[in-house]
Amino acid sequence: MKVSPSEAESVLASIRDAETQMNRALSASGGAYQMIAWGAIMMIGYTLNQFADRLPVALVAGPWIVMSILANILSVTIGVRRARKFHNPYGARLGFLWVVFVIFGAVGAFFVHPAGPREINLLAYLMTMLWLAVMGLWVDLRLLWISLGYTGLMLFGYFVLPDSFFLWLAFVGGGSMIGSGLLLLRGRA
């Protein structure tokens, strides 16, 4: 089969166009917006945590509760809409796995009694990263490296910057989450 260079060029442009359209559809229906939403929640929530001793409890806990409920609704909506267009054989299992991790994390914290708010939040973060690592081993190895990288950053903040740990969680944890979401959107646009 013979194809001229000009034909090859137009075919390659058509391929790139199809890939771009698909990537836009994936971004619009995928995890990029979830990452940005959760990153923003971390940023606001942990910044409030940092100054918790100077703020009323309701002002620290209230935004966390409201934002978490909204972000969970957003996550479920995005997940359901995505499932109509794309099917992942492990999708439901990964969702249940997340629930299992939350339950085990909560039960573990109840029995082990983490020393304080920093430890409780680090444990929650580590459980989330463990879930991401398992997802990485299961569906996409890149998630494993992201999980290990974020875990390393959080442990660094915990040990090296104990007094500013919540700000570290807010801006490095939340910021990198927002950055990853934006990169995902940009890379696919």
Add this chain to the structure above:
Amino acid sequence: MAELDEIIQQPVRLRLMAALVAIKTGESAEFTFLRDLLGATDGNLGAHLRRLEEAGYIEQTKTFVDRKPRTYVAATATGRKVFRDQVAALEEILKGAGGLKAKR
């Protein structure tokens, strides 16, 4: 010189494969979503899917969601490889043309 695959070279099938390869291995895309993405009709897309399935480049899974039949389509490992080879072959043709121009 790299060989071009005639089955995949057809414009709609090539765009279809490009779209399917863009999603993660193991994931599949829904039929009507693909139809809208490619601007094809049901019959047209169905025929191209059958051709690609016969060649072993894609897999179709039929299922029910809310009692409605749905078809999900995924590129097979063979399909992904053939598509990548096709893109490489097309790029080689372009590079060859560039090389000729440079020599002149």
